[in-house]
Amino acid sequence: MDKEKYKKIVKEFTPKENKSKNAFLAFLIGGFVGAIAEVIVTILNHCFALARGDAYFWTCLIVIFTSCLLTALGFFDNWVTKAKAGLILPTTGFAHSITSAALDYKRDGFITGIGANFFKLAGSVILYGMISGFFFAILGVIFYG
Numbered sequence: 001m002d003k004e005k006y007k008k009i010v011k012e013f014t015p016k017e018n019k020s021k022n023a024f025l026a027f028l029i030g031g032f033v034g035a036i037a038e039v040i041v042t043i044l045n046h047c048f049a050l051a052r053g054d055a056y057f058w059t060c061l062i063v064i065f066t067s068c069l070l071t072a073l074g075f076f077d078n079w080v081t082k083a084k085a086g087l088i089l090p091t092t093g094f095a096h097s098i099t100s101a102a103l104d105y106k107r108d109g110f111i112t113g114i115g116a117n118f119f120k121l122a123g124s125v126i127l128y129g130m131i132s133g134f135f136f137a138i139l140g141v142i143f144y145g
Contacts, residue, residue: 022084029086037063060091067092071099097121 037059044055070076076096080087087093101120105113119126 025083026085026089029083030090033063033087033090033092063091064095067095068099071096072103076100094122094125097125 040059040062041052041055044050044058045052048055050058067076070079076087076092077100080093080096088096098118098121101117101122102114105117105120107113108117
């Protein structure tokens with residue numbers, strides 16, 4: 001079988017994604033995650049008398065811990081397949097990528113396993129985040145003095 005015929009067969013049997021449905025789900029689920037985070041901020045602010053800035057800090061820690069815990073327990077991967085970008089794009093997705101990489105390589109030990117592969121998935125996010133931050137800082141200095 002030649003390559004073109006193989007590509008045609010693969011394309012024919014590859015399931016089609018409903019992009020508008022995925023975008024709508026990502027919007028709803030991402031908004032739901034944001035709403036839950038805002039509820040946590042409000043609870044910390046009113047019930048525990050934390051300043052708003054401190055409440056945001058603790059909320060971020062709670063969301064990161066929860067997504068890491070759910071990844072370690074095996075729930076998060078199943079939810080991501082259904083929720084798509086609604087769970088991957090927020091802070092939860094970043095924490096999930098680091099935790100899943102650490103879990104995948106834990107058998108190789110702390111140095112050559114977890115230490116060497118901890119940022120395997122998240123490294124590109126960190127790299128391009130730093131590069132874009134650098135360029136936006138330069139643009140900010142140029143345009144805003």
